[in-house]
Amino acid sequence: MSSQPVLRVEGLVKWFDVTHGLMDMVLGKHIFSRAVDGIDFEIETGHVFSLVGESGCGKTTTGRTILRLTEPTRGKIWFSGFDVASLKDGKLKEYRKQAQMVFQDPYQSLNPRQTVFAGIAEPFAIHGLRLSSEQEYDSVSKALEEVQLRPPEEFIFRYPHELSGGQRQRVAIARALVLNPKFIVADEPVSMLDMSVRAGILNLLASFMKKHNISILFVTHDLAVARYISDNMGVMYLGKIVEQGISERIFQRPLHPYTQALIAAVPVPDPRHKIGAIPIAGEISSSINIHPGCRFHPRCPYAKPLCKDQEPPLRELERDHLVACHFAETIEQAPCDNMLRSVSGRESSE
């Protein structure tokens, strides 16, 4: 790893207490939804690490726990040298200046009663930076300029409902960047935008990364977007990372059956590929009563008795490419029939 990582997550765990039965309460038996069940990863400065998985796999919770928007149950979060997991008030507020978030729903992430100016200027007031209104006005216009909302005068006194989805997301990004953070969690920033506008936002985030040396934790369920924007990647299933490493390596040589199935299931904008048989059935199970052993074994076409007993550790099969599956090597040699058709027949370079 060349440069010192801006963020390192060690054994991060986040369980939600979902006990509601009267009897359970009386007996003190707690039921937990194990949203994040122990994950580790690093993000280097100026890099994008994307967390990919189906809804309910814990990727969003990871992002919000790292920013302390929900309290972690266990684990360490190292942010440029100190553990953020246990920060308190003053220190936490300081951390908040350097780590920001971009939200999924452009229609909800801006206060409908605040103009664009008030929204972007609010962080100054929150952090007590006594700026005169001229300075505030200038920095807000500069921020708008940076997110390509030109000319700023036309947008600065508008209300959110007067802007399109794409424009609103740019305002949200401007607000997140106005304090010059070192790290951003982007939680599905483009999934609610029109196709034509998505690329613009992705390119914007990419340009910020280079210009301000910002690192981004990019949470998404859309593998195509993940491949386009991320340098490193982690595939999550039921609160654990099942495959992790450099994105290109994972896309060219997916090792975990779940990753393979995910990639096979994604449609491609090319009429020559027709929807093929999907090797795995059923839906992601609930994160409350998780089976022992490998979490994926109920849906895995290669499941063996060992998978039911022992949880496979995350091991490095090739440099910067880890996988949590006992039989990753054998699967690669003899993939089951429909998996073959759906994965290999797809390689195309445009």
Place this chain on the structure above:
Amino acid sequence: MIQVAKEKPRVQTQKNRELAEFVSQFRQSRAGMVGLVLIIMFVLLSVFVVFAYPYQDVVKWNDVREWTNNPPTAPPFWVKMFSGKSLPETQVLNGSVARRYGIENIYFEDRVLDMSFTYDVPPAEVLVSIDVSFQGSSPLIELSWIKPSGTTITILRKAADRSTEGPPYAFSERLYVFIDQDVKSNMAGYMMSTYGAFVPVSSISVANVLFGEESPRVANASSIDIEKGIYQLKLHLQAYDPSDKITGFSAVVKGTVWGWMGTDVWGRDLLIGILWGTPVALLIGALTSVLSVGIGMTIGVVSGFYEGTIGEILDRTTDFFYMLPVLPLLIFVSFILRPSIWVMIPLLSVFGWPGIAKTARIITLQVKQEAYIEAARALGASNLWILVRHIAPQTLPFSFANIALLVPGYIFTEASISFLGLGDPVLPTWGKILGDAQASGATIGGYWWWVLMPGMMIFLVAISFALVGNALDRIVSPRLRRRA
């Protein structure tokens, strides 16, 4: 394109733009504007009333003696327009000139009161008040009634007995002519002497004899023709001491109709009661709803925002107050405290706030889920900052709508309490007027104006606030009920 120079960005633009939008939306709802106009009228009326009838006048409202000059249970004068007959109005007669003369040692004094009476129906009542002062033996007084045709009927002849100690003695008489037994027997005497017609005293109608056309059957006829013209009331004093004299002689001829809003069973002018009811109703309605919305919003928002133990406790207390039976408890407490309106207002709002708190809590829970709240938290905002800068402004407009919507309910409740006579002991309120009406059998007695007028005022004030409240609610509530 908004040309914004480099000068200070006008933050006010945000405030008054929002306000301008709110006002334009409100103006679109015709009903809302009607309600607003009505409310402004009621406020102006209240201000006028407080100046026109100062507080001391109002205290007189509870003192029945003040109103004896008014005809009891008289409908408003504009009833004449519908009844086709000209109905008598109340007249007060005084200012008679004393004519004194003496023969040997007997001294006489005569006083005459003139009255013009050109109506189709006899008056409700005639009340004559006589005051005499004398030195020694009590003088003789004689009251006679002179009809336009000249016929003279002696109404009363009696000796002025001493009603106070020490010379000079004073004698005073307040004679209700239509119902006084002596007058009735004199009438029977008169009928016997002029027509030789024997009429039992009990069935005599003094009004018919005094005001009806001359005829043997006039005494107890069901309907009579009125002798229209100038009537005279003559008081004759026969005294035995030169210094004896009539110190007071006046009469009130009570009409059958009275004033704009008529009178109640004690002759009180309902107009004053109803007018004074307006400021009381507005005060109680407005202040109580502002208070209960204030309490309700704070508790609702706080219990919604801090969902932990604080939220739970506040929510349980809201449930507790929500389940209290409002009216019985209120009546019970009023029965004990006999509250003035300044005690009644907080009392009423203690029962009113849970409804608001429950809704405010639900709104806060909804707003809390919005992403911009978490965004503010991510920006480093504290709980308090989020509560003040993001949650409160969202719930504020909702509270305006509710202040208006709560007023009718409070006006009804206050009216109910004073209906039972447990309200403010001094101030006349619509509820108290209606309570008196019910107690005096106005509904069975047919005194419709006594019931209609105060109730109509309650209705008008209530509906004006309801209209404004609905208009505000439609602007504020996210789900427009009426599909555009």
Place this chain on the structure above:
Amino acid sequence: MSFFSYLVKRTVVLAATLILVLLATIMVAGGFGIVDRVAESAIRQDVNMMMRNNPNLARLTEAERLQIMQTLIDEQRRAAGLDKPFIERVPKYLLQALSWDFGKALYLRSSSGSSLVSDIIAEVLPRTVLLFTTGALLSALVGIALGLLMARKPLGLFDRVMTAFAVVSNSMPLWWVGMLLILLLAFTLKVLPAGGFVSVPVPSDPVAYAFDVLHHMMLPLIAVVLVSFGGWAYTVRSLLLDTFQQDFILVARAKGLSESDVMYRHALRATAPPIVTLLLLSIVGSMGGAIISEVVFNWAGMGRLFANAVSFQDVPVIIAETYVFSFLYVAVFLVLEILYGLLDPRVRTGASVQG
């Protein structure tokens, strides 16, 4: 089964609330010393009466008679526990109230002459329930029917007229409308009796008795329905319009169901839970407000008893009635929870219905 556990939790909460309400009523009544003052004056009256018609005391001197009276009074006060401070006696009152033993009324009597408060209340309660439940049910039925029509053509002429009527009728106090109706129907047109529960002499044969009560109930019933059916129509209409926005209504129409099928099988059934909630709340709400209306209609129910108790300052009756009203309130809330669960499957198998 989470719904059952949810219900158990709600019953416990409601029961606790009821006891708290009862406690509050007793504290408020007792706290101001009203209860004690009234009880002591009652004792002094009994002792006086006993002394006066006891012949052999006549011969005693003034001082001796006074002395005996004082001892008798103290004895009775101790018996009634009045010597102990009020706070200690609260549990006793609480237990009594919970077991429906409200002690004796001071002045009021039941028609059968009994002075036991529980008898008096037992006699009047059914009358109030009869009047106001019928009234609420009638208004609900009329209101739902009209609400359906209004929802058919939103912003149509009928819809706008009914909405205006709803706002107007909601702004009129029930008891005022009652007084106006008495003036109109009883005084002017002489069509219906002006008030009362049954005519005197009371008809012996039960059928005639029932008809007579119905005859007396007509006027208050008209008043109740007149004032509330408008509000009902508007509420049902708004609920239906909200449901019409839902996707499953579009699906139902797409499936080729007739408009009435869409309306009754889908829209109305989906809004059934809130409508039932409103119905129960309106019944118990109207009873709470019945006090003044019953005075106006001279309807010998709980409300008029309460008004009389207030004018006669008959404190035991007042406390008992407040408690009964609260009991009704809480009982209805509980029935509400159960009914809501039965009508809405999401509640039966899902989370609680409150907030």
Place this chain on the structure above:
Amino acid sequence: MDVKNLCMYYDLLGDRYVKAVDNVSLELHAGETLGIVGESGCGKSSMAITLLRLLPSNAKIMGGKVSLHGEDILALPEAKLRRDVRWKKISMVFQGAMNSFNPVIKVGDQLAETLLSHDGKATKKEAIERARELLDLVGIEGSKADHYPHEFSGGMKQRAMIAMALSLNPEIVIADEPTTALDVIVQAQVLKLLKDLKEERDMSLILISHDISIIAEMSDDVAVMYAGHIVEYGESKSVFLDSRHPYTKGLLEAVPSVKARKQKLESIPGAPPNLIGMPDACRFADRCKYAIERCRQGDPPLEDVGDGRVVACIRSKELWGAS
């Protein structure tokens, strides 16, 4: 089914109106899948509800014909349309599967209800039995018929919706964004199910989506819609691999593919237009990099560019020539 110059407007307060569907012509051949792709507000969902005349009170059909086997169903009286066409010939799978089912009625009953309302003779028991078969058909075990909608997962609800759409063996199924709310694997399963059922029952399918990849993989013919207009319509191979309209090209350049190595994406500037009071000009002109003055003089008609494909762009032939 043959749709000719269909127009449908929403009128707003005052005299303003929105031309949601503006002069749209399409053909649907037996056993084929027609894909309609377009961004939010382009009128594709309005198109769907217009075909079945399920219009809200503020919407009006301004013109055009929808002929099914030659008969114009728009002209049919309401009762006949309801009895003979809706769900019997054309059925629909709606976007928000979340509350396409009445929450207080069992799923089985809602499926059975469709059969009972159209086939008078069927008894309740037969209908419920048929409902169970339908659920099996879409991979949900029959016993689930007695459960309530909130007990179904997203994927299961969408499958149940498909089962309902097939209950009367319609000739055409319109699927409006059937998988937007689903995860990628469940989405693939549902799309596969739709494809297989279409082939087994030889039905025609109109698939509406904003996701260009789904349309590419599922449909035989494709129509690209923008601001109420069809801008390109033809065989999916030619529309996607050799697109002749700047908007279609722009979309393809803006959408990342999971199978392609790193590539430079280029988004289309600006935002979808506001449909109120559209000027008489090419509606894509403001965002189009090839736009010239003439583009703003009139609404470009759909021209044939050879191989049975039509394109609404006056510079199409000039830039990319006729094939």
